[in-house]
Amino acid sequence: MFEKSSHATRPALVLAAVAVVQFMVSLDLSVVNVGLPEIASGLGFSAVGLTWVIxxxxxxxxxxxxxxxxxxxxxxxxxxxxxxxxxxxxxSLAGGFAQEPGHLIAARAVQGVGAAALAPAALALLASTFTDGKARVRAFGIWSAMNAAGGALGVLIGGVLTEYAGWRWVMFVNVPMVAVALATAWRGVAADPPAARGGRPDVLGAVLATAGMTLLVFGVVRTDQHGWASPATLTTLAVAAVLLAAFVQVERTTTREPLIRLGLLADRSVAGANAYTLALGAAMASAFYFMSLYLQRVLDTGAALTGLMFLPFALAVVAGSVLAVKLGYRCAPRTLMIGGALLTSAGFAWFGLIRPDGSFAVDVLGPSIVAGVGFGLCLGPLVAAATAGVAPHETGTASGLINSSRQIGASLGLAALGTAAQNRTGQSTAPDALNDGYALGLTLSAVLLAVAALIAVTVLRRTPPASADPEPVPVPSPAEPQRT
Known part of the structure; x- marks a missing residue:
């Protein structure tokens, strides 16, 4: 039934559907975090089991x-x-009605499957609908604003819902957004033309890639229980490396249609954008984590108020995204990515100066504005760079790569920086010790953003800025003589 669509694609509705989808997917990465204590008490999670909700x-x-x-x-x-x-x-609906820990974990896993199906499809639709000029710059600016706003507002929305409506609403909140996105996409997106299928799908490659990346993330997120040098972690990461190496070999030699054409990774724009995204995802996930803990454990701020304190960051991201649209007509994506990464790095370095007796105005508000503007400035150009020059039939693959890089970067970064912060804090729960650990993690996040800027300088090509849409050229009908 999903193929039936007699109308043409409507760009405005495509943009609206993609914006809602990206906001929802990004929101779901953070909306549950603030509600974890209530979820634990409501369903009887153990301390270790609770982490699997994330x-x-x-x-x-x-x-x-x-x-x-x-x-x-x-x-x-x-x-x-x-x-x-x-x-x-x-x-999402099933998760909201969960009665046991296993029910909620299963619902969250299925949410991830759904997000993995819809996120690259939405981004590929955006890239293929808005191909150049002002419209493309504007579309990716809106996408980046919704992407960042969902992640930042997720903390606020999760805190408010948990405190005033109950933790189940952090799951139910997705249902109306899904309904809006479904109705908009059904009306605004035409059915795709039949794909040219040159061979059978590479099922083995799909299994190896999925298992390898899943095991890699699994090994890293368990480092809070098993250290980096433990046999469990080393074995898990070694098996993940073997699976990913086998995936590369299969993609090189398969007679079927490969899951990813390895030549795509040889493109400097694609490779550079994904390396940049790894560093960016690692830094952003870690910074959100440390600041949330700083506000609640060091400054003793409540859940709803903690979420509210992230609002300036979200608004700054939107402002940075709008600025990126305006500058996109004069500056190349590479330039905006460099400037955005450096500005975000400066904001995170400022965050690294947090104090046990700090205040919102001094230790949170200022760096939130600086980092938020920088983050918004680089998001749209980053996605545009990751899909620029990619053949239309590979835009979905390129979109999946950039999203995958962000998720893997977030998991790797949070595990590594979380371990560093824990080593600095030790076993102490005193505010001074916790503050030292969080400050170190935030400073290392700033270093990761500086690395991202270096990647943009050294790897990405110099490309001209997006030009304004050209004036339409009239096309004479067959019965009309051409004018010279």
């Missing part, structure tokens, strides 16, 4: 993104978008 979503989302991008290219972006939305909405 990990179940991250593992399936990050591990299946490449497969989702390939499915969007092969089976149709509209079909995968609608299918993913339906799965995501049903899992």
């Amino acid at each position: 990990h179940a979503y991250a593992l399936t989302f990050g591990g299946l993104l490449l497969l989702g991008g390939k499915a969007a290219d092969r089976y149709g972006r509209r079909r995968m978008l609608l299918l993913g939305l339906g799965l995501f909405g049903a899992a």
Whole structure:
């Protein structure tokens, strides 16, 4: 039924559907965090088991993104978008009604599967609908604003819902957004033309890639229980490396249609954008984590107020995204990515100066504005760079890569920086000791953003800025003589 669509694609509705989808997917990465204590008491989670409310979503989302991008290219972006939305909405509803820990973990895992199907399809639709000029700059600016706003506002929304409506609403909140996105996509997105299928799909490659990335993330997120040098962690990461190496070999030699054409990774824009995204995702996930803990454990701020304190960052991201649209007509994406990373790095370095007796105005508000503007400045150009010059039939794959890089970067970064912060804090729960650990983590996040800027300088090509849309040229009808 997802194929039936007699109308043409409507760019405005495509943009609206993609904006809602990206806000929802980004929101779901953070909306649950503030409600974790209430979830634990409501369903009887153990301290270790509670972490799987986060990990179940991250593992399936990050591990299946490449497969989702390939499915969007092969089976149709509209079909995968609608299918993913339906799965995501049903899992959110089931999670809200969960009665046992296993029910909620399973629902979160299915949410991740749905997100892996719809996120690359939505981004591929955006890239193929808005191909150049002012419209493309504006579309990716809106996408980046919704992407960042969902992540930042997720903390606020999660805190308010948990405190005033109950933790189940951090799951139910997705249902109305799914309904809006489904209705908009159904009306605004035309069915894809039949894909040219040159061979059977590379099922083995899909299994190896998904299992390898899932095991990699699994090994890293367990480092809070098993140290980096422990046999459990080393074995898990070694098996993940073997699976990913086998995936590369299969992609090189398979006679079937490969999951990803390895030549795509040789493109400097694609490779540079994904390396940049790894560093950016690692820094952003870690900074959100440390600041949330700083506000609640060091400054003793409540859940709802903690979420409210993230609002300036969200507004600054929107402002940075608007600025990126205006500057996008004069500056190349590479320039904006460099400037955005450096500005965000400066904001995180400022965050690294937090004090045990700090205040919101001095230790949170100022750096939030600086980092938020920088983050918004680089998001849209980053996605544009990751899909620029990619063949239309590979935009879904490229979109899956960039989203996968972000998720894997977030998991790797949070695990590594969390370990560093824990080593600095030790076993102490005193505010002074906790502050020292969080400050170190935030400073290391700033270093990661500086690395991202260096990647943009050394790897990405110099490209001209987006030009204004050209004036339409009249095309004479066959019966009308051409004028010279």
